[in-house]
Amino acid sequence: MGMAADSEFHVLAVDDSIIDRKLIERLLKTSSYQVTTVDSGSKALEFLGLHEDLHDRIDQNTPSVSPNNHQWRLQEVEVNLVITDYCMPGMTGYDLLKKIKESSSLKNIPVVIMSSENVPSRISRCLEEGAEEFFLKPVRLSDLNKLRPHMLKTKSKDHCKEQVDEKTAFPSPKQEGKEESNNNKRKATEEGVSPERTRPRPRPRPNGITTMV
Amino acid sequence: MLGLAADRLRADMNRLLAFLFHQGILDEQFLQLQQLQDESSPNFVSEVVNIYFHESEKLLRSLRSLLMDREFSDYNKMGIHLNQFMGSSSSIGANRIRNVCVAFRAASEQNNRAGCLRALELLEHEYCFLKNKLHELFQIQQQRVLAAGVRYPMQNI
Numbered sequence: 160m161g162m163a164a165d166s167e168f169h170v171l172a173v174d175d176s177i178i179d180r181k182l183i184e185r186l187l188k189t190s191s192y193q194v195t196t197v198d199s200g201s202k203a204l205e206f207l208g209l210h211e212d213l214h215d216r217i218d219q220n221t222p223s224v225s226p227n228n229h230q231w232r233l234q235e236v237e238v239n240l241v242i243t244d245y246c247m248p249g250m251t252g253y254d255l256l257k258k259i260k261e262s263s264s265l266k267n268i269p270v271v272i273m274s275s276e277n278v279p280s281r282i283s284r285c286l287e288e289g290a291e292e293f294f295l296k297p298v299r300l301s302d303l304n305k306l307r308p309h310m311l312k313t314k315s316k317d318h319c320k321e322q323v324d325e326k327t328a329f330p331s332p333k334q335e336g337k338e339e340s341n342n343n344k345r346k347a348t349e350e351g352v353s354p355e356r357t358r359p360r361p362r363p364r365p366n367g368i369t370t371m372v
Numbered sequence: 373m374l375g376l377a378a379d380r381l382r383a384d385m386n387r388l389l390a391f392l393f394h395q396g397i398l399d400e401q402f403l404q405l406q407q408l409q410d411e412s413s414p415n416f417v418s419e420v421v422n423i424y425f426h427e428s429e430k431l432l433r434s435l436r437s438l439l440m441d442r443e444f445s446d447y448n449k450m451g452i453h454l455n456q457f458m459g460s461s462s463s464i465g466a467n468r469i470r471n472v473c474v475a476f477r478a479a480s481e482q483n484n485r486a487g488c489l490r491a492l493e494l495l496e497h498e499y500c501f502l503k504n505k506l507h508e509l510f511q512i513q514q515q516r517v518l519a520a521g522v523r524y525p526m527q528n529i
Contacts (some may be wrong), residue, residue, distance in 0.1 A: 178464065
């Protein structure tokens with residue numbers, strides 16, 4: 160933890176494979192992020208402060224701006240990005256993505272999906288549901304370079320993040336970047352907007368074998 | 373004399389790595405692992421590989437016990453084990469093992485028990501071979517560390 164700005168970013172990594180957890184942790188630490196790893200989607204939601212039994216209570220909250228809206232949140236630590244494996248027993252990465260995006264308090268946390276299988280329909284499904292990126296495993300250091308822009312966007316609306324449906328509370332200079340991302344990132348594969356950031360990069364296997372579905 | 377030992381060890385290591393890459397036993401992901409190793413995480417590669425060995429042996433035992441069961445029919449369960457094995461092998465760069473898993477999975481999807489047994493034997497063989505070679509690699513690396521220490525004894529005081 161040095162003077163690097165990135166060390167203030169905290170990433171939650173979710174993967175049921177112990178090897179992949181160790182790998183992603185090392186990759187993230189090498190990129191100077193703080194890391195927490197968990198082995199399931201349900202533990203991820205627990206860590207994020209979103210408990211199943213409290214989920215109903217969220218829906219009943221009126222979408223008004225009030226500090227009391229999030230009194231149920233137990234999370235002490237801020238999470239700037241969630242990176243999750245797709246294929247996990249129980250709650251898949253896609254299920255986790257959906258729950259985060261459906262949560263009034265968590266929906267602004269960027270989510271990245273990782274998968275060992277290159278399935279185009281899976282990729283577009285995840286991007287449509289709001290995933291920022293889709294990485295093919297094994298994940299490389301160069302993939303992680305794509306994470307910072309997503310985390311910077313959430314930092315710019317530090318105080319807005321906890322307010323429900325309040326997207327323009329603060330007239331911050333990064334506002335235009337945020338608008339663009341919210342509207343365009345899901346269509347990036349069609350429009351070609353920011354192709355580096357959002358178009359998934361199906362990486363051919365060195366031996367030419369592509370995985371079967 | 374000591375300098376020659378260090379040079380020879382480095383040559384041995386490079387020769388072994390070249391062999392493993394050339395034969396497709398390891399792929400570039402293994403290089404990625406090595407790049408992630410540094411002073412802050414000096415044993416990263418061997419730590420990950422040892423976890424891989426531990427997990428792989430569990431998976432191989434599960435696969436064998438599934439197939440040895442005369443009433444075996446749970447190809448689904450086998451598929452799950454195989455996906456795990458494929459994933460972890462891919463993550464450490466164990467290319468050939470991953471390829472055998474792919475073939476194994478194909479046999480499993482066809483409910484081809486004989487094919488699965490053959491694939492399992494091949495898998496066990498490949499795994500043994502990889503384990504031996506990686507142990508050899510780690511031994512050479514340990515010797516290199518020792519040789520470097522002996523080379524400059526004053527600095528160790």
